[in-house]
Amino acid sequence: MKAFSLVFTSLAMAVSGMAFGVDIDAKYIQRIGPVTQVSATALSKSAQADALRTNLVAKLSQVQRGDKVKLFNQTFSWQAATAKAEGEGWLAYQLPVATKRFTQGTLTVNGLENPQVYLNGQLVKSADKVELALANGDHQLILLADGAQKDVSFSLDWQGKSDADELDFAAQKTQRVSAEQLFDSKVINNLTLSPNGKYLLQSTIEYQAAQGDKPIQVTELRKLPDNSVMYRWQESRPSSAVWSDDSKQLAFVANKQIQLLNVADLSVDVIATELDNVSGLQWFGDSLLFSWEKPFKADDKATSKRFQALEDRWSYWRNNSQLYQVDVASGLIRQLTDNSITSSLLDSNANKGTLLLTRSPVDYKQPAHGITQLIELKLSDLSETLIGEYRSFSGALYADDGMYITAGPRFMGGLGMQDTSIEVNDYDGQLYWRDTKGNVSALSKNFDPAIGSMTKLGNDDLLLTVTEGDRSPLYLFDKSQKRFSKVDTGVDMVDGFSVATKLSTPLLVVAGTSATVPQKAYSMSLNSSRKQVLFDSQQQSYANTRLGKIEDFDFTNQHGHNIDGRVYLPTDYDANKKYPALVYYYGGTSPVGRHFTGRWPFNLWAAQGYVVYVLQPNGATGYGQAFSGRHVNAWGKYSADDIIAGTKAFLNAYPSVDGKRVGNMGASYGGFMTMYLATQTDIFAASMSHAGISNLSSYWGHGWWGYGYSGVASRGSFPWNNQALYVEQSPLYQADKITTPLLLIHGNADTNVPVGESHYMYTALKLLGKEVELVEFNDQDHHINTRQARFDWWNTTMAWFDMKLKNEPQWWNSLYPETAKQ
Incomplete structure (x- = not known):
């Protein structure tokens, strides 16, 4: 077992116990103090002592070497800990620490009165001996103390839990x-x-x-x-904020009120009050339109619930929202719509005195088993005109001589399809024009990016959000030229x-x-x-952070399709070394975007020593209708081949990756893909499926979006007319083929993909004697969003791969110590 000490006197530093021979430069160990203006008693014995110290550590963590910090008119800066400490007062020590793996051990502090040890700004313990557990990364230790002991020199001793638990104190100018x-x-x-x-x-x-x-x-x-x-x-x-046309007033919702901020004097007027569940403000001349929702209230004494429709699996479906208008001058409100079905406002035209709205009655006659009514409401007499009923509809906006509509390729009998002989994906958004006579034409049939939202400009041109490959840029649509042009926003992903x-x-x-x-x-x-x-x-949050490089990596599959991909290289990458790798994909109807952060932190994985390969297999939107159409009635048929072939091409192109230490993972449809891949290949050494689908029939029948999503992904196919799809493509029915160690993660409050989907696979693999782990996250839905749960989720995922791909089980055993006892 390795140990080392850092011992400081007023004149020199001595190093003891350094079995692995690391020379520690004293310039990396810094001290502030003694500080006399704030008493040690104030920091350690007041009722607010913990808060005082936490705030102080947060401040000190931001002070770089050489910078000055003022503490009650005294100016301090970090200085070498070997410098003589003049006078008495509380002390602060700063120590940068780097690890190359999950590291555990004991830090012993000598020579300080009442030492408090903080790791990355968080108090670990107030004690002379502190147990530390550090993830792979760069860390900052700060020690606070009431003062120095008179007869004992200051020293820090590190005792690793094993020979591998080494710390590196050679501070770098930047951190991972x-x-x-x-x-x-x-x-x-x-x-x-x-x-x-x-x-x-x-x-x-x-x-x-x-x-x-x-x-x-x-x-x-x-x-x-x-x-x-x-x-x-x-x-x-404020929420639902919207500007008046003259930019003099800002209307918004706050405190169950509609309020109005006057820009000239920054005064706020209350227009209407006692308005709970109000949203969607729009100016309409000198009035405001808004949606007002009435939540459904169940009988508290009821012991049962009779479902009225498939939509009743949605917790909000019985809520009812209608449209209202408030006169800004008087505050008088009138109801505009009154229907048993929610009325949703799309757009308004004050000159014509009309609104565009939608309703979605229950209708399962055709895939995707839902219908949208597009309605025009005339405010003068509140009469309604049904413009049309559509099964592939997203939105509509007024223009001077018609309206824009966004919908899928099948809109109006397939008006947006590039090729009627191929399957298309209804999630591949298209743009249409409807003139005043009701004639509809396709505007984006030859435009491969998938269209999302639209914003109308003053000249009736549009600003569009689109999915273009693995990027989400803005495009300008020139109405007169019927031309799309990309806007140079300087970012890959528009938030x-x-x-x-x-x-x-x-x-x-x-x-x-x-x-x-x-x-x-x-x-x-x-x-x-x-x-x-x-x-x-x-500049604000990453000024001293270094990241690994990213490289584009595309390959051509066996059918001649270009498969888009990118590779994240580890921080401080050395092509002469061998690295483990992680392969990530979705495989469903959307590509994996080039977000800097999010639920899937590719940059963090690279910082922890993995080469990360992200690819976009067949079925994703943003690459043209033929490409996205291969998602339909496939459930892994094309995408699995692309992922396997892509991984092999990636390994050939990156000899620094150890082909025997490659893991794969995905979530939701990607979790399904992970389980399905495990039945098709043994190329991966370990796998993780988050909230994955193991049984297509059960997800279709019980998942939050199951029947609707399946209406696109399994268009026209049901368990009774296409058993081959629902059985052969379900990983559960091929569980006996799985040999790859599999981690299943699921939120036990997941409504979209019920947690049973992971339980089915866990049960099968346990009975088959396969290596499988199931970790449920309590009270978490389909996405793990809360802060601590997110960190625990990330740690569980990476601890699994560290154990399987790096032969480092310590992190996993620290999180789940019962594993080590089995």
Whole structure:
């Protein structure tokens, strides 16, 4: 077992117990203090001692070497711990620590009064001996103490739990990215620009360890172009905010009220009150339109529930939302729609005095087993005109001489299909035009990116969000030229945007990320690539962070299809070394986007020593209708071949990857793919399926979106007319073929893919004597979203692969110690 000590006196540093011979440069060990202005008693014995110390450590963690920090009119900076400590007072020590694997051991502190040990800003323990467990990464140890012991020299002793538990104190100027950074760092989550481009409503969200799962959310009214703050909300933040056409007023919902902010004097007027569950504000001349939902209230004494429809599996389905109008001057409200089915507002035309709305009655006659009614409401007499009923519909917007519609390729009898002889994917969004006579034409039939949302500009052009390969850019649609052109936003993935429509040349604000670039926000003119930076997470949260490189890696499959992919290389990658690898995919109807962070932290995995290969197999939208159509009635047939062939091509192209240490994982449909792949190949050494589908029939019949999603993915196929699909493509029915160690992870409150889907496979593999683990996350739904649960989920996943691909079971056994006893 290896041990080492760091011993400091006022003049020199001595190193003892360094069995592995690491020379520790004293310049990396720093001290602040003694500090006399704040007494040690205040830090250790007051009623708020824990909070005082936590705040102090948070402040000290941000002070870089050479920077100054003021503490009650005394100026301090980190200095070498070997320097003589003059006077008496509390002390702080800072020690950078790096690990190359999960590392455990005991830190012993000598020579300090009442030492408190903090790891990455969090208190581990107040004691002379502290047990530490550190994930693979770069860490910061801070020690606080009431003072130095008079007769004992300051020393730190590290005793690893095993010979492999080594720490590296050779501090670098930059650190590898951490899970806390990726989850906690401040990001913009909403942008609302005034029509004249002078004002921006911006909302941000961030997390702090001390706040746990409670986010810190702030909304600010900013003035452009200097980006100065005019008004700020932290409590009772505005929602459904919308600007008046003249940009003089901002309407929003807060405290069960519709409120109006007057920009000139920043006064706030209450327009209407006692309005619970109100959303979707839209200006309509001098009035406001909004949706008002009445939640369904079940009989508290009822012991049963009679289902009225398949939609009753959705918890919100019996809620009813209708449309209302409030007169801003008087506050008088009138109801515009009254229907047993929810009425959803799409758009309004104040000049015509009409609204566009939708309703979705129960209708299972054709896939995807739902129907949408598009309705025009005339406000003068509240009469309604049914424009049409559609099974492949997303949205509609008014234009001067007609309307735009987004829908799938099958809209209006397949009007948007590029080739009627091939299968198409109804999730592959298309753009249509409907003129005033009701004639409909396809606008995007030869445009391969899948269209998402649309925003109309003042000249009736559109700004579109699209899925283009593994990127999500903005496109401008020129109505007169019927031409699509990409907007140079400077990011791969647009998180949010807003546009000032009342300018001759529209002004755009956009926030987004790229694969290895944290979130940035810009303002820019639509006809120029010049940008003004409004927000830069790189500078705020990642200035001293280093990331591995990313490389594009495509290959051509056996059918001649180009399969898009990318490879994340480990931080400090050395092509002469051998690395384990992780392969990630979705395999369903969407590509895996180039987000910087999110639920799947590719940059974190690379920082922990893995080469990460992400690929987009057949079936994904954004690559053309033929490509996305291969998702339908396939359930793994094409995508599994692409993943297997892609992994082999990847291994051939990257000799630094150890082909015997490759893992794979996916979630939801990707979790299904992981289980299905385990029945088709032994190329992977370990697998993880999160919230995966093991039995297509049970998901179809019980999953939250099961019958509807299957109406697209299994169009026209049911357990009674296509047993081969539902049985042969279900991993459960081929469980006996699985030889790969499999980790199943599931939230036990998952409604989309019920937790039973993992239990079926777990039961099968246990009875078959196969290697399988099942970890449930309590009270978590389909996505693991809360802060601590997210960290536990990430740790469980990586501990599994460390155990199987690196022969390092310590992390897994630390999380699940009963495993080591079996």
